[in-house]
Amino acid sequence: MQPNTDGISSFEHLLANIILRVFVWVIACVTCLGNLLVICMRSLVAAENSQHAMAIKSLCCADGLMGIYLFVIGAFDLKYSGEYNKHAQGWMGSLQCQLLGSLAMLSSEVSVLLLTYMTLEKYFSIVFPFSHHRAGRRQTVSVLAAIWLLGFSLSLVPLWCKESFGNYYGRNGVCFPLQSDLALLLHRHHRRALLDTHLPPQAALPAAGGNTR
Template identity: 65%
Template sequence: MPSTDGISSSEDLLANGILRVSVWVIAFITCVGNFLVIAVRSLIKAENTTHAMSIKILCCADCLMGVYLFSVGVFDIKYRGQYQKYALLWMESVPCRLLGFLATLSTEVSVLLLTFLTLEKFLVIVFPFSNLRLGKRQTAVALASIWVVGFLIAAVPFTREDYFGNFYGKNGVCFPLHYDQAEDFGSRGYSLGIFLGKFHL
């Protein structure tokens, strides 16, 4: 059983009541809020349809994080009071790895989409009379490319387990936090690369 890491304890996947409540509240707000935005954007006709499409896609990416948080909450209930017996099995399981993949996909796609939307607005403001705006087809290609890139970033750790180890199974919530994994250079280096990439974006 791994030592307590501030997230999980020897008894519970989520170590304290504040974490448990926060996971459910944030998951609910994330899913409901983004579904409402998608619904409103779909019902109300927008003048800028490409921007509306980008916002709806961003909401979809954010909803994945809500699904991840709901799932963590469910597994916390499942292992409540007996997490110590199942900790290693859980962290090495397929559901844990899939949840880690889902969380990484959500964060990467969200960051890339926000960068795309920022650049789009920048061009409109700085060059208001130019033809630098993307059309509907180009926007669709850009959005699809962002999802592909996000998927690849999240999937890379599955390709070389001898190098990355159990990338998504280092903690109970299956999120790739490798700040204290000095012996696992591959996982730590990849996590650092992702973090620095987000920081520069």
């Protein structure tokens, strides 16, 4: 009997299920081609609201990054096909996996933030049609730049702060943080802070030393 896996990978394949191995290519193709088509159409056809079109094209770019992520996952699944167990640890700890995970995180975060911004913009323009001031080009560019900057920051922080996040993107074969030990880490720091605050120095030092073992 083989041991349980993480539900994504197996001993032989990075993507254990044949359905995943097929649809990762299908969804990657549809995602990249679909978003590329929308960007081209939005660029060629004049829009009444150019600021909204700008936000749509930015959203397509963010979604397209997820398509690139899926293409790379599919490529490495083919590369390690039949012998994934030999390369699993090296792959999950590699720079490629870390960068790939940050790319997927960037795509997810920016997409959510853009959808939130576009929803709020439409909401205020519908609910307050006369009092709502429509964003100009400069304001829209500033908001979009801020969203992308925030997305980059959120996706790169786990790479910069290894001592806090550990191997954040390398916890499974697809390099995406489907689970997190951050709550355990915060609990550990909270317990350390309580010890340092409420215990006398002579008692706090042995206790803190015991926590590091």
